[in-house]
Amino acid sequence: MDVTTHDVLLVGGGGAGLRAAIAVSELNPNLKIAVVSKVYPMRSHTVSAEGGAAGVIKSDDSLDEHAYDTISGGDWLCDQDAVEAFVNEAPQELLQLEHWGCPWSRQDDGHIAVRPFGGMKKMRTWFAADKTGFHMLHTLFQTTMKYNSIFRYDEWFVTKLLVDDGRVQGVVAIELMSGKIQAITAKSVILCAGGCGRVFPFTTNASIKTGDGMGLAYRAGAPLKDMEFIQYHPTGLPFTGILITEAARAEGGYLVNKDGYRYLQDYNLGTPTAKPVLRSMELGPRDRLSQAFVKEQEKGRTIDGPYGPVVHLDLRHLGEKLINAKLPFVRELCTKYQNVDPVHELIPVRPVIHYMMGGVSTDINGATPLPGLFAAGEVACVSINGANRLGSNSLPELLVFGARAGKAAAEFASSAKPISNSILAQAFDEQRRIENQFLRNTTGRERTSTIREEMQQTMETSAGIYRTESSLAAGAKTLRHLQERSDNLALDDHSLTFNTDLVAALELSFMLDVAESMVQSALQRTESRGAHQRTDFPKRNDEKFLAHSVVFRAADGRPRVEYLPVRITRWPPGERVYGQPAQKASAS
């Protein structure tokens, strides 16, 4: 078996991974860095982020206000020391990206322009029209090309973390082009592999978002945190799940029901005004807006569409000029994929799975409890997002914590002991497992796509916007059964060259683990908080659950949940207030 050796290895080449790679290079140019990604880095899902990236830069704003919006938006489940570090470092990270060439939208005087965003009390969201993630990712990727110490493994799929002597020392990966399976060793490993929206049937997430990084960590013994907190974005296009960015509402779009009524006013989100008001109505947080949709549906005030009920996003009053200048991608997506021109027509939308607040448990420097293993970006849970992430916090998160994890992993690698000789035996075992279980297995009977569809339906039914004990318990049981069936997969493709059938089977196994961790965490959290809403426990319960769920994989493969206290620094738990009272509070 081939073995290659590096100092710091990144799994994933999206925004967090590339930022981490640059951080390692800048800290110590002598460290050999590997970026292992199952797609060419510029295909990573950061590319799809639209609306913007929050960072305090204007004189009427303050770090404390960004921290408060984030913590209250997260229903007090955020670790406040992490949030303070985040809001403090976000502006300089965004500026750093500007210095690397990111084409941020500008004011007439040449300074950075900002826009309003959901749940944010001040305008602090930097944007590059409505292709912010695309421009950030391409800027980062193009910038990494100037560092000779960064070596890329493009289109390699990581199947396992190599752990020996109590620390992570590398990975086993498949080169898709050739089918070669090999060990890539490193003194420290950073997971930057993104989230796992694909465990649900209807998602904004790309096909590559299959929880590989979460699954890798979980199987290696590192715990996952707050996995029950799953964000529905309120405005996805029906059928495709394509995201219509929150920026559409920040620029002044309305959400209306079948009567043309701005229904959010009925859900404690303020009163409608012609111009958008911060932290009010359409600029409320995503969890509350998605929940309001379900209530509207129950009242029979949604519109029936071919793919289920929808409400309408109305941008017509914004006019063609503003839409073309600020929301060109929204117009392109609507006309191309929905056959609707938002300049003249209403856009049908419904809530859609968008983001995992939970992930691999890390400290404020991206370190997991497993030595040598770090994580940053959506795959990780630091946690700055708590029970509900605010729009435009995830892009700065991957910069701030990508850079932090890069520095911490570089320091770890600089003082780590040499790689153990014994990990090669593990790598051989993994190679044999892949060959025997998948490539040479001719007795399997189950189709990957069938089990994947059943898993996705199970997740929607059991762990959607509203959950109950019975829905979750049934979901947990079905997932266990699907796990057993997935041991018996039959591949159509037994060849070595670019075997995407094999990749899909391996992705499914990661998704099933992640799905089980989500359902078990949701089952045991008998309260409602942020994006986790239990109709049988409708109230927040700080006495018992001002705590992170930390889920470990037990020896039999089942999830085992423990709890960790939330770190509170300056903002004691309070009520989440949106709409007019919030403005009064901010004025006082």
Next chain:
Amino acid sequence: MADTIKLEISRYSPETDAAPHFQSFEVPFRRDWVVLDALNYIKDKQDGSLTYRWSCRMGICGSCGMLVNGEPKLTCATFLADYAPASIRVEPLRNFPIVRDLVIAMNDFMRKFQKMKPWLIRKEEKPVSEGEYLQTPEQLDAYKQFSMCINCMLCYAACPVYGLDPLFAGPAAIALAQRYNLDSRDQGAKDRFPVLSQHDAIWGCTFVGECTRVCPKHVDPAGAIQQYKLTAALDWVKSVVMPWGGK
């Protein structure tokens, strides 16, 4: 209209095939399905060995470029309804080596792209603590179009010159070099000049304009190339007339 539609898909495995061949599949015809949905249907329900790249399904990741009835297209944005009831032919992008089925090798582009030094070059870096480099909306507009490239490779598949001369840098790589050359914050045009002004890099382009026609993001690589040819020619004149440096 019929409730199914036929796709003829190019299949090739280097492990078993001497050359690509077509295989027919019948899939449900749905008005809101794109070609990529049909491929996913085949992979999930009929033949899991069908091999292609895809990811975002919203025209921004650049993964799913293929030939649809001979035209380079993003299959996530190409509707079955635009071809029905006739059958649809799906092939890998032309001008590239085929890895398998609809997957092409794009390492040649990645190498040429990096040679263009596609990053912001400054003689002196301003510390981040001193804030942003100012850039007016007009200055942003000067290069913005070229920054929209998603590296989908449709322009390479459409380019007759790239097909004949593998040394040609190609439309996207040149457009992306221009993206930095035209950025008011960049001072690296001279560093990029040696690569760009090589015979094969830009002068091979005969301005057929196919790259611009097929670009799904309206980047206009042909415009970038013509613009650069003019810059390069003027620089050459300057270097002859004013050898002490005209800049």
